[in-house]
Amino acid sequence: xxxxxxxxxxxxxxxxxxxxxxxxxxxxxxxxxxxxxxxxxxxxxxxx
Amino acid sequence: xxxxxxxxxxxxxxxxxxxxxxxxxxxxxxxxxxxxxxxxxxxxxxxxxxxxxxxxxxxxxxxxxxxxxxxxxxxxxxxxxxxxxxxxxxxxxxxxxxxxxxxxxxxxxxxxxxxxxxxxxxxxxxxxxxxxxxxxxxxxxxxxxxxxxxxxxxxxxxxxxxxxxxxxxxxxxxxxxxxxxxxxxxxxxxxxxxxxxxxxxxxxxxxxxxxxxxxxxxxxxxxxxxxxxxxxxxxxxxxxxxxxxxxxxxxxxxxxxxxxxxxxxxxxxxxxxxxxxxxxxxxxxxxxxxxxxxxxxxxxxxxxxxxxxxxxxxxxxxxxxxxxxxxxxxxxxxxxxxxxxxxxxxxxxxxxxxxxxxxxxxxxxxxxxxxxxxxxxxxxxxxxxxxxxxxxxxxxxxxxxxxxxxxxxxxxxxxxxxxxxxxxxxxxxxxxxxxxxxxxxxxxxxxxxxxxxxxxxxxxxxxxxxxxxxxxxxxxxxxxxxxxx
Numbered sequence: 146x147x148x149x150x151x152x153x154x155x156x157x158x159x160x161x162x163x164x165x166x167x168x169x170x171x172x173x174x175x176x177x178x179x180x181x182x183x184x185x186x187x188x189x190x191x192x193x
Numbered sequence: 194x195x196x197x198x199x200x201x202x203x204x205x206x207x208x209x210x211x212x213x214x215x216x217x218x219x220x221x222x223x224x225x226x227x228x229x230x231x232x233x234x235x236x237x238x239x240x241x242x243x244x245x246x247x248x249x250x251x252x253x254x255x256x257x258x259x260x261x262x263x264x265x266x267x268x269x270x271x272x273x274x275x276x277x278x279x280x281x282x283x284x285x286x287x288x289x290x291x292x293x294x295x296x297x298x299x300x301x302x303x304x305x306x307x308x309x310x311x312x313x314x315x316x317x318x319x320x321x322x323x324x325x326x327x328x329x330x331x332x333x334x335x336x337x338x339x340x341x342x343x344x345x346x347x348x349x350x351x352x353x354x355x356x357x358x359x360x361x362x363x364x365x366x367x368x369x370x371x372x373x374x375x376x377x378x379x380x381x382x383x384x385x386x387x388x389x390x391x392x393x394x395x396x397x398x399x400x401x402x403x404x405x406x407x408x409x410x411x412x413x414x415x416x417x418x419x420x421x422x423x424x425x426x427x428x429x430x431x432x433x434x435x436x437x438x439x440x441x442x443x444x445x446x447x448x449x450x451x452x453x454x455x456x457x458x459x460x461x462x463x464x465x466x467x468x469x470x471x472x473x474x475x476x477x478x479x480x481x482x483x484x485x486x487x488x489x490x491x492x493x494x495x496x497x498x499x500x501x502x503x504x505x506x507x508x509x510x511x512x513x514x515x516x517x518x519x520x521x522x523x524x525x526x527x528x529x530x531x532x533x534x535x536x537x538x539x540x541x542x543x544x545x546x547x548x549x550x551x552x553x554x555x556x557x558x559x560x561x562x563x564x565x566x567x568x569x570x571x572x573x574x575x576x577x578x579x580x581x582x583x584x585x586x587x588x589x590x591x592x593x594x595x596x597x598x599x600x601x602x603x604x605x606x607x608x609x610x611x612x613x614x615x616x617x618x619x620x621x622x623x624x625x626x627x628x629x630x631x632x633x634x635x636x637x638x639x640x641x642x643x644x645x646x647x648x649x650x651x652x653x654x655x656x657x658x659x660x661x662x663x664x665x666x667x668x669x670x671x672x673x674x675x676x677x678x
Contacts, residue, residue, distance in 0.1 A: 146442075158436060168618065173649055186603075190602065190603035193620055
């Protein structure tokens, strides 16, 4: 359909390596810790 | 003895009630008025909508929690506020109408010394002809709606497995909608479920949105630092759409929804339509329709409420162009400027203006997101309002001492892109502050260090864990107050 946002067609496409990292359990376990720390930091910033 | 009445037991109201009870001396009363008997962890409604959870997994009954916490609970909807009392008494009160099975329709007055309006949004399906479950589109805004969506999705998958080809349209049901994140989540979860069922190649998925560009999310987009570059949430979102082969139509206002066709117009003033076999469209929000009356019974609704039905608070409501908006326009204490014993929390407060650029089509139709008030800010506002009221009651504070400006507050959002212990992913985003402050952060309006986005399985784990954490907290289990909002 011509209304579709054509920017999507040329957007960055993750490589297979990037996609595998996103669901790699060892990598994601490390990311889990890191993201939780970021979110706790945000929670404290929400305290003004 | 003082009585604090909290209207609404969503994230903001329930949080406020728990903190009020925790902080106030025991002789003071905390009473919650809520039309429904249960509390809903709304972020997980998405998973109900794709069949990964059932409605019973995302709700729990309020009465036992409030009984244990010594909080009064009345299952009723609030109808009107009488901040000056009546001609017979200066005692302020609200009109309520019971919604419990045994007292449905019974009306009574409930006196208050302090009032928190945490009534949340009215899901304004009526704003768009044909919108909503009683019309021609699905919703995931309530557990019941989400279960209906799940049933419809199951039927769709059966048809796809039978070899049929279908188009799925998910997005915003009006040009002024908020909650783009919820629609985004639902669409990507549908994509994931179709892939898991092996039928994704037979479905065309389309995101229909009022955002000017993908990645706006009602907050004007974000700038992230990634791999040594500054990237926009627009580029980030577009990448995810390309990866998942999902189309998008931006800058659109849905005019009407028919059984298998959605009519919309664009910022450029064009009118168009798209066929759809499965439509989930978020409705626009407005206030729940509370009225207000003075002592003589004269209607003073406009004094307390903005035109959108949300309660006026300590925000700068001066009508001014986008270029003159500042972070200081946003409220800090959420106290009503006219009646100082009335506060609003969560979605119920009237924002001064949107966060995203307010655009209008060539035909004069507003097509731009209204500002989101997501879970973290809503909970924080509820807590801080409660603490302010507790100070005013127990310590004689003459004004609210606690603030929660969205221009001084960060937020963390996790948008699911598909559920599964080893196959799920989500987009985790943090932003500080929620409302951009270009005086403090001239380059992008937000802290680059604290504004961040990441996609992965770990974010899905976080969202899944948070489901249980926040339900635990809302049930006021031991240690609940140590868990952040």
